[in-house]
Every structure is written in C-alpha cells, then in structure tokens.
Amino acid sequence: MSDNHYDLMILGAGPAGITAALYGQRLGLKTIVFGDIPGGSSYMIEHLANFPGLTEGTSGTQFGTMAFQQAQKEGANFTLTRLESLGHKDNVFVGADVDGQAHTALSAIVATGRVPKRLAVSNPNLRGVHFCSICDGPLYRGKNATLAVVGSDNTAAQHALTLARTADKVLLICRSQALKMDAVHKNQIKQQSNISLMVNTEVSGYNGQESVENIEISEKAKGRKDLTVDGIFLAIGWRPNLSTLNLEVQKTAEGYLETNDKLMTSVPGLFAAGDVRDTDMWQVLTACADGARAAKYAAEYLEKLTQG
Ligand SMILES: Cc1cc2nc3c(=O)[nH]c(=O)nc-3n(C[C@H](O)[C@H](O)[C@H](O)COP(=O)(O)OP(=O)(O)OC[C@H]3O[C@@H](n4cnc5c(N)ncnc54)[C@H](O)[C@@H]3O)c2cc1C
Numbered sequence: 001m002s003d004n005h006y007d008l009m010i011l012g013a014g015p016a017g018i019t020a021a022l023y024g025q026r027l028g029l030k031t032i033v034f035g036d037i038p039g040g041s042s043y044m045i046e047h048l049a050n051f052p053g054l055t056e057g058t059s060g061t062q063f064g065t066m067a068f069q070q071a072q073k074e075g076a077n078f079t080l081t082r083l084e085s086l087g088h089k090d091n092v093f094v095g096a097d098v099d100g101q102a103h104t105a106l107s108a109i110v111a112t113g114r115v116p117k118r119l120a121v122s123n124p125n126l127r128g129v130h131f132c133s134i135c136d137g138p139l140y141r142g143k144n145a146t147l148a149v150v151g152s153d154n155t156a157a158q159h160a161l162t163l164a165r166t167a168d169k170v171l172l173i174c175r176s177q178a179l180k181m182d183a184v185h186k187n188q189i190k191q192q193s194n195i196s197l198m199v200n201t202e203v204s205g206y207n208g209q210e211s212v213e214n215i216e217i218s219e220k221a222k223g224r225k226d227l228t229v230d231g232i233f234l235a236i237g238w239r240p241n242l243s244t245l246n247l248e249v250q251k252t253a254e255g256y257l258e259t260n261d262k263l264m265t266s267v268p269g270l271f272a273a274g275d276v277r278d279t280d281m282w283q284v285l286t287a288c289a290d291g292a293r294a295a296k297y298a299a300e301y302l303e304k305l306t307q308g
Pocket residue numbers: 011012013014015016017034035036037039040041042044045046047048049050081082083084111112113114132134241244273274275276282283284285287
C-alpha cells in the first residue's frame with residue numbers, strides 16, 4: 001500500500017476531529033487529519049466554562065491548543081490544511097488535498113462543523129459584516145460605534161450583550177415580534193440601556209464603499225429606511241460544512257448528515273461527528289464525545305472489513 005493510504009481519514013480539526021484522531025491513534029489506526037484551524041470553532045469561545053474538570057474554565061483557544069497538542073503527542077498525523085474533496089470508489093475513500101494530491105482510506109470521519117448563514121442582500125460581502133462578537137467586537141472598541149445585531153435567539157442576545165460592553169449603541173434587529181431567546185436573556189437585554197430592540201424589522205441591504213456604512217431596513221407598518229451603523233453581526237442560523245463531500249449521502253431536511261446509533265452515515269465506512277451531524281446539542285463536550293465514539297465504531301468497521 002502507498003504512503004498515502006490510511007485506515008482512517010478525518011476531516012476537520014475541531015473538538016470532534018481532534019478527539020477522533022486521539023482515539024483513532026490509541027486504537028492503533030493509521031490516521032490522517034485534514035483541518036485548517038487546530039481546535040476548529042472553539043477558538044471563538046471566550047470562556048469555556050461548561051467542560052467538566054476545567055473547574056476555572058479556560059479560553060477556547062487554550063482548550064483547542066491543548067487538545068491538539070495532546071493528540072499530536074499521541075502520534076496523530078495533522079496536515080493543517082483543508083481537504084478539497086472527498087469521494088468514494090470501490091469501497092475506498094479518496095480525498096484530494098489542496099495540492100491536488102490523492103489520499104485514500106478505508107474509513108472516514110466527517111467532523112467539519114457548521115458555518116453561519118448570511119443574509120441574501122445587496123453588497124453581502126462588504127467589510128464590517130461579522131458572525132462572532134467575541135472575535136470581532138474588539139475591532140470597534142473606543143470608536144463610539146453603533147453596531148447592529150440581526151437575529152432573535154440566545155446567540156443574538158449574547159452577541160448584543162457582548163457588544164454593548166464596548167459599543168456606544170447596539171441595535172438588536174429581529175424579523176418577527178416573537179423573540180426566540182430565553183427569559184434570562186430577554187431581561188438582560190431589557191436592562192442594558194445601550195441596546196435598542198427593533199422587532200418586526202428586516203435588513204434588506206448593506207451600503208458603503210468598502211465597509212458597511214449604513215443598512216437598509218424595512219419595518220412592518222413603517223416602511224423602509226436607512227440606519228447608519230459601523231458594523232453588523234449576524235446570528236441568523238447555521239448550515240453544515242459539507243461542500244467537500246463529493247458523494248451521495250443521506251442528510252436531514254436542514255442538510256445535516258444523518259447517522260445511525262454508531263454514528264455511521266448512509267455510506268458504509270463514512271462516519272460523522274460533532275456539529276456537522278444530526279445532533280441536538282452543538283457543544284464542545286458533545287463534539288468530543290462524538291469524535292471518540294466515531295473512532296471506536298470506525299475501528300469496529302475496519303475489523304469486520306478485514307475479517308470478512
Ligand atoms: C461564539 C461561539 C461560542 C461558543 N461557546 C461555547 C461554549 O461556551 N461551550 C461549548 O461547549 N460550546 C460552545 N460553542 C460551540 C462549539 O464551539 C462547537 O460546538 C464545537 O466547536 C463543535 O466542534 P466540531 O469539531 O464539531 O466543529 P468545529 O469546531 O466547527 O470544527 C470543524 C473544523 O473543520 C474545518 N473544516 C471544514 N471543512 C473542512 C475541510 N474540507 N477540510 C478540513 N477541515 C475542514 C472547519 O474550518 C473547522 O475548523 C460556541 C461556538 C461559538 C461560535
């Protein structure tokens with residue numbers, strides 16, 4: 001077999017992918033991990049306070065780095081690049097890396113997470129459109145900024161509250177009257193004097209030369225108008241990161257990978273772990289648990305394959 005042939009190919013180096021690599025390595029599988037950011041989305045977590053054992057919590061970046069180093073120490077093989085495509089032919093998974101080089105494996109775990117949705121508006125790619133208040137909010141510190149947050153759930157509330165610490169004014173723009181956030185967040189928003197809640201309001205465009213300078217909004221019963229803002233933060237949902245997959249596989253109505261109770265997808269030997277699959281919790285802990293289980297079931301699958 002060639003040097004580029006593996007027992008297990010892992011896509012994604014977030015909590016799910018790193019844990020799968022750690023377990024795969026310990027199970028004796030020849031493993032390769034494709035992933036651009038060690039720790040994946042966890043770098044966006046300001047303070048990871050809900051992971052058992054980390055009694056004081058830690059930053060997501062620190063967590064991701066520690067997990068990555070732990071898997072490396074165990075011998076896991078990280079490329080630190082993305083996989084460009086993953087196909088399946090004659091029961092072998094074939095991946096092409098960024099240089100067009102082929103890598104093959106008898107099993108694969110997709111742990112590519114999910115990405116935030118964007119608004120379908122004019123000038124969608126202007127600078128100043130953000131998805132993470134913790135990461136990009138500090139860009140506006142000390143600038144007397146007015147920032148818009150679009151969304152109505154707990155994530156939108158958290159963005160608004162985070163930004164209210166450094167911005168002059170935060171406009172929380174919600175499409176409907178009904179807020180999807182919990183009562184604790186509703187109260188916190190109400191009590192924060194520099195957050196203005198705008199319900200029944202839709203954002204229909206961004207204007208500006210290079211960066212967003214104002215946004216067009218339509219308010220039910222009031223019509224359209226422009227609002228001057230320095231930046232806009234979107235919290236309107238997510239979609240699974242599956243553009244790499246070049247094979248037929250069953251997905252949920254929302255596009256997440258469907259898995260059985262052993263985390264195997266409809267393609268034999270293809271497993272899914274973490275935020276990319278049909279889970280009901282999008283957390284570091286559950287992603288790690290998925291990664292461990294997917295590696296275990298991939299090892300079981302490989303064992304049956306060689307026996308049978
Ligand atoms: C702002 C924010 C705050 C959060 N706070 C918390 C919290 O306090 N506690 C908590 O438990 N969870 C929190 N989460 C959720 C947590 O970060 C995720 O649930 C977790 O990171 C999911 O892990 P994952 O490995 O499934 O995916 P991810 O962490 O998203 O990792 C997937 C990685 O795969 C990469 N990838 C995609 N396509 C490819 C490809 N083709 N080839 C290679 N790599 C690819 C992606 O770039 C990404 O880096 C938060 C998330 C955000 C955004």
